[in-house]
Amino acid sequence: MLANRIKELRKQLKLSQRELADLLKVSQQTVASWETHQSEPSYDMMLHLATFFGVTLDDLLGRHDNQAPSQPSSSHDLQKFLQDHQGLLTYGGEELTEIEREQLRVAISTIFWKRPLHQ
Structure with a gap:
């Protein structure tokens, strides 16, 4: 399974x-x-x-055999998530600074949309 x-x-x-x-x-x-x-x-x-x-x-692991195949459990707007979770995001156990969160937002939008999205 x-x-x-x-x-x-x-x-x-x-x-x-x-x-x-x-x-x-x-x-x-x-x-x-x-x-x-x-x-x-x-x-x-x-x-x-x-x-x-x-x-x-x-x-x-397929332990819910009686259910239809599921979509990923939940959907979150990543841009909103980054804005709403200020001070709560960590990477490798280190809290991300506001600048690092912005760099992450720009990197993600560049990777997926080839241009930074405006807030």
């Missing part, structure tokens, strides 16, 4: 195996082996996958 869920969640996000591998910093072959039941991700990687896809670990 794990293999099917990884593939299903990846496709819901319209990611190729290569794109998912790049985002997770693993090889495309690793993602392919997860999706074809040839290997399973480590426990730490399963936690990372659940967080990445916005699902619970139970959902990633």
Whole structure:
């Protein structure tokens, strides 16, 4: 079931195996082996996958067989999230400064929209 869920969640996000591998910093072959039941991700990687896809670990493992496949658990506007969580964001255990949050916002909008979004 794990293999099917990884593939299903990846496709819901319209990611190729290569794109998912790049985002997770693993090889495309690793993602392919997860999706074809040839290997399973480590426990730490399963936690990372659940967080990445916005699902619970139970959902990633398919422990809700009587439910229809779920979308990621919730949706948040990232720009609003960065604005609303001032002083609450950390990276590697370090709290982000206001300047770092702004740099993050600009980087995300540049990556996804090729131009910074105005607040």
